[in-house]
Amino acid sequence: DAKTTQPPSMDCAEGRAANLPCNHSTISGNEYVYWYRQIHSQGPQYIIHGLKNNETNEMASLIITEDRKSSTLILPHATLRDTAVYYCIVRANSGGSNYKLTFGKGTLLTVNP
Amino acid sequence: NAGVTQTPKFRVLKTGQSMTLLCAQDMNHEYMYWYRQDPGMGLRLIHYSVGEGTTAKGEVPDGYNVSRLKKQNFLLGLESAAPSQTSVYFCATSQVAPLHFGNGTRLTVT
Numbered sequence: 001d002a003k004t005t006q007p008p009s010m011d012c013a014e015g016r017a018a019n020l021p022c023n024h025s026t027i028s029g030n031e032y033v034y035w036y037r038q039i040h041s042q043g044p045q046y047i048i049h050g051l052k053n054n055e056t057n058e059m060a061s062l063i064i065t066e067d068r069k070s071s072t073l074i075l076p077h078a079t080l081r082d083t084a085v086y087y088c089i090v091r092a093n094s095g096g097s098n099y100k101l102t103f104g105k106g107t108l109l110t111v112n113p
Numbered sequence: 114n115a116g117v118t119q120t121p122k123f124r125v126l127k128t129g130q131s132m133t134l135l136c137a138q139d140m141n142h143e144y145m146y147w148y149r150q151d152p153g154m155g156l157r158l159i160h161y162s163v164g165e166g167t168t169a170k171g172e173v174p175d176g177y178n179v180s181r182l183k184k185q186n187f188l189l190g191l192e193s194a195a196p197s198q199t200s201v202y203f204c205a206t207s208q209v210a211p212l213h214f215g216n217g218t219r220l221t222v223t
Contacts, residue, residue: 043205046211
């Protein structure tokens with residue numbers, strides 16, 4: 001699996017957009033970019049994933065650069081409840097025998113009032 | 114995290130004691146995983162299963178055993194607990210993607 005690099009921490013004001021970057025310069029053509037988050041004392045929660053096109057759902061938007069070497073997770077209107085550790089993971093959906101993901105240390109996003 | 118239930122939620126063990134952590138899912142997912150999470154280490158995969166009756170080693174399998182006798186259950190066993198196994202343990206399931214996590218078991222080994 002490709003290695004990812006994320007800043008260890010970021011701050012964001014409540015109500016503003018939070019933009020969380022992730023570098024994955026060694027990503028392969030069949031690897032997807034996944035984002036999860038972990039709110040304190042809870043299990044990780046899936047947010048969004050994409051291959052090469054930008055994606056949007058009710059939680060967030062995912063912007064992937066044309067060369068696919070980096071991506072940005074956007075929370076359009078951050079709230080205090082979005083304070084969490086955000087994990088960017090790159091993994092192939094091989095259709096094969098397992099979908100284990102390797103989690104790094106992520107980015108601690110703190111949303112301030 | 115509806116669908117993935119971990120028991121117990123908390124446990125304190127003495128060194129050398131044994132215990133089993135249970136993960137139960139009601140989503141009919143084929144794949145199940147056990148992770149541990151330690152401060153500053155992120156999530157590390159212990160063991161996983163690609164279907165009923167199968168198990169495989171992950172990144173940090175030493176000191177743990179697992180069993181998947183029924184599709185809906187994945188058990189993680191500690192035969193002789195050590196203080197280094199103090200951690201938060203998360204179970205996860207998937208069918209294709211993404212992973213669905215339980216809320217964890219907090220284990221302290223004294």
